Amino acid sequence: MSLLEGFKFRSKDTRIHKLDPRTKFIVVLVYTVLSLIFFEVIPLLIIFVSTIFLLYLAKSLGEWKKTMKGMIYFLIIIFILNFISIPENKFDYSLAMVLRFSVLTSIFSFFFLTTTPDELALAIEASGIPRDYSLMFTMSLRFVPTLAKDLQTIIDALRSRGLELEKGGIIKRVKNYTYVLIPLIVYEIRRSLMIAEALEARGYGAASKITPYYQLRMKRIDYFVSIGVLIVGLIVVLLKVKGLLPSLFYTRLFSI
């Protein structure tokens, strides 16, 4: 699953890693909007190159490359599907769609590579979403490896009672795998009841106003970057809407 390499946090010493997650999220938001308002190759190419630059600043090109490599087949499919479905300007448009997808993947990769799940949870809380939801998010992440272990244990236990998962036709094997579902679901429901009990016993819900133990603080550079990016984004959107962008941007590259 090297495809996921570009979305797992890695601790590195860069300015980007030190930015507040909310700042980075604003960057992601602006890039997403920009990538959606353009349908032409040249502007999307410019945006794409700038995301690579961001990843370079975050010293995370290696992990990003792994994800992009894993995406190759997907990108080819996007190209082909667009190519065969639009009536004219095929090559340019399909290439533009591939670029748009790459920008979206890359900017989210940029976000997740430089933000810890905890920071993300804090950002969610700080943005006013009720504690119940941000806690749900944090705990889901925390329990993913636990669930994976449970699944493996259940598979082991059923295989040990003769459930054939190695040999046989594909239909039979898929059917056999479904035997795993019931113990897994029941087990995890039981587990969540026990977790709920433990939460009650830890006083969850006692105070209506919570002061979080950790606090996110926006520094000067955070304000600088987020406001800067918002302004640039706004300008570009306005220019596009008013048709004031240089015609160079709309150059058609291919005649197909």
Add this chain to the structure above:
Amino acid sequence: MANKENVIETKNLYFAYEGNKYILKNINLQIKRGEIIAILGENGAGKTTLIKHFNGLLKPSKGEVYILGKNTKESSVAELSRHVGIVFQNPDHQIFSETVEKEIEFAMRNFGFDKSYIKERVEWALRLMGLEKYRNRSPYTLSIGERKRLTLAAVLSYDPDILILDEPTAGQDFLQKERIAEMMNLLRHRQKTVIMVTHDIEFIVNRVERIIILAKGEILYDGDKREVLTNLQLLKKARLLPPQITQIAWLLQDNNIEVPTNILYIEELLNELLHLCKKVGLDESARRIQV
């Protein structure tokens, strides 16, 4: 090739999930039919990883494992399970059927047994584990202890030659442990090979003959139970405590009392203690005089 006498044989077994981080190193074991063995060691020493090699759930990274003469790399888990029954620690990881009866049948149906034979074996297993009155109930309505008995019944029902129990007494109360002990006696009678992975020293004191201690993936000791359970240094390495009777013997030694330290059983200790008491005049007659 494997020696035909051994029901389980491992040769230079090494295992790692990835790369060179070996969880098991150089494991060489020969287990004969009818042996009752305990595998001890602290959490993370590799005990569960080792037993998963005995039914093919894991295949060696280096070396070989032979079960009843068959190389595990050449068989599927389903095939090996026919002869090796593993009962895992947590019953809730294994139970999923609508009724207790169906739960017990599951393995036998997978093995393709004859319908009438299955019926016979289910009856036998229900009776053995005292679950007859629950036969049509959902397993989830049973208590934890009863669910544990159910997983035992489900594995015993198809009569595997080798039975492996992963922490059978963990979380069990006294009466439940007695039941498990009875079942082990039965298995011994029927000359089954039984392997227990456990922490419960008191339970195994008079129920196994051979003990294998794993530490950091290697076999620290493999042999006679008396030698193991009375060797304080060895047990300490494996983060285990000796049986209470043995602890008493060692403490007496520490206090300069001449008592053999390889004592395991209450009778042996009593003999020594009463002997001591007689020596200092502390027996029944002396008591009566003093009172």
Add this chain to the structure above:
Amino acid sequence: MENIVELENVYFRYSGSDEYALENITFKARRGEYILITGPSGCGKSTLTRVLNGLIPNFYEGELKGKIKVAGLDVRETPAYIMAKHVGTVFQDPENQLFLSTVEREIAFGLENLGFPRGEMRKKVENILKMFGLQELRNRAPFELSGGQQQKVAIASIIALQPEILILDEPTANLDPLSAEEVLSLVDKLVKELSMLAIVIEHRLEIALKYSTRMIIMDKGKIIADGNPREVILKDEAKRVGIPKVVEVYRRLSLEGVRLRSVPLSPSEFVTFFLEEVMSNGK
């Protein structure tokens, strides 16, 4: 010292059940006690602790009758999360009671829930980390820790809330013997240093007995024995919970006319008492 727990004639039935899970329970306790509760599976041990921490009736529904006063509160009128300020509960499986990504966060979690201001939280967390020797583990993820360490973190997270009463429901079930010793001896230290009331449900009597100041045996929803562990362990009722070998040796010696000064609850106590007898009667 007065009682911090007072239960009188308490009955409880889980909804949908015909049988009483707790039948005519009268139970009083004060701070500084280390109470061991044992009994066959299903006897009502966990149910009893749920009446103390408020999970009954707030989490488990049913019919609850009788006089109940825990830290001055009645669980029928107090939500479980308020009871949590006075009664901390540590469950069997550490996996389900460690919710967050680091040890430090986990310890702060309960304090957050109770609405403490940040400065106070930081101070308390530092104290707890020191008290439990967890400073070096503060940034580790709970699932990276051993079972014994996890239980330690769970206990630390509860003690951070400074409850007067600590309940532990089979805390050593998944632990190896040495870790089990560490956990139960840690509880003993807390009882003595913080003058807490500890209620420990355990089957592993060989480990738990020596720390307890009081032993209760339950069966089928009733309390069938309650008192000094050295007396209770000799009763007939104790036969169904298993008598540690050390006590069995004491018994057999008594039958042979050798009576030790008291019932030993551990091998070292046994040796101490035995040597006393030998010395005092020796030539």
